[in-house]
Amino acid sequence: LESTLGSLIEAAEKGEASATEALFTALYSELHRLARQQLARGGRGITLGVTTLLHEAYLDMAARSGTEFPDRARFMGYAARVMRALIIDHVRNRQAQKRGGQFELISLASDLVDSSADERELTQISEALDKLAEADPEVAEVVDLKFFCGFSFVEIAAMRNLSERTVKRKWQKARIYLHRELNAEIAA
Amino acid sequence: MSSLTPEQWQALSPYLDQALTLSGEERSRWLQSLRTENPVLASQLQELLQRDGLHIHSVLWSLVSNSDTPTLVSRTLSVQIGK
Numbered sequence: 001l002e003s004t005l006g007s008l009i010e011a012a013e014k015g016e017a018s019a020t021e022a023l024f025t026a027l028y029s030e031l032h033r034l035a036r037q038q039l040a041r042g043g044r045g046i047t048l049g050v051t052t053l054l055h056e057a058y059l060d061m062a063a064r065s066g067t068e069f070p071d072r073a074r075f076m077g078y079a080a081r082v083m084r085a086l087i088i089d090h091v092r093n094r095q096a097q098k099r100g101g102q103f104e105l106i107s108l109a110s111d112l113v114d115s116s117a118d119e120r121e122l123t124q125i126s127e128a129l130d131k132l133a134e135a136d137p138e139v140a141e142v143v144d145l146k147f148f149c150g151f152s153f154v155e156i157a158a159m160r161n162l163s164e165r166t167v168k169r170k171w172q173k174a175r176i177y178l179h180r181e182l183n184a185e186i187a188a
Numbered sequence: 189m190s191s192l193t194p195e196q197w198q199a200l201s202p203y204l205d206q207a208l209t210l211s212g213e214e215r216s217r218w219l220q221s222l223r224t225e226n227p228v229l230a231s232q233l234q235e236l237l238q239r240d241g242l243h244i245h246s247v248l249w250s251l252v253s254n255s256d257t258p259t260l261v262s263r264t265l266s267v268q269i270g271k
Binding site for chain 1: 189190191192193194197198201204205208209235236237239240
């Protein structure tokens with residue numbers, strides 16, 4: 001499977017639409033297998049969240065025909081943004097449901113977001129991240145990769161062909177930006 | 189306090205990069221020097237730098253500490269796509 005994925009990425013780079021689809025299929029299958037392994041080890045219900053989150057991300061990404069991923073880093077950046085959007089949508093839908101709204105809930109597992117999380121705050125973070133993405137896409141991407149995909153600084157540095165120090169500085173800048181932006185929203 | 193516009197952030201960003209590479213004492217001296225040339229810029233930078241290392245947000249960190257989901261996703265994709 002590992003070698004297949006490498007060749008699929010190469011094929012996708014050449015514009016073969018079927019390769020992109022096959023890439024998602026391969027990733028989905030492998031992630032699903034891992035989720036089952038986690039369950040077999042007695043993992044908590046959050047593992048189910050992995051499966052459903054990935055499923056939603058897969059559907060979202062596969063539906064966008066013509067999207068190209070010339071390298072792993074861009075694929076991961078895109079996947080991170082999709083997952084962020086799904087998590088935020090999930091939180092917003094839960095909030096709407098609490099208010100008695102008529103919105104249809106998407107199928108993400110409710111344990112994806114800790115029950116103690118304040119949904120309003122999470123929405124504010126998402127909006128602040130959107131603003132950061134507009135002002136500084138590279139810095140925002142570090143947040144997506146680190147926060148929403150869980151990559152380490154070393155992994156992000158390797159993906160982006162940057163030094164670990166540079167990635168850490170971008171993370172620092174993101175923290176500074178988000179801290180200011182969130183406080184500006186609270187003060188507004 | 190209002191939000192920073194993208195243009196404001198982009199103007200501050202290279203100075204922030206520079207400041208973040210400096211240690212505390214070096215940074216203070218650098219800011220002091222900048223203040224004589226451009227007091228507004230120095231003041232804006234100081235305000236931003238004061239946020240470095242502060243607790244950012246309860247939700248952000250509660251999610252990071254409960255990041256089993258993204259970690260599993262990232263580990264899997266890292267193995268499958270990258271190597």
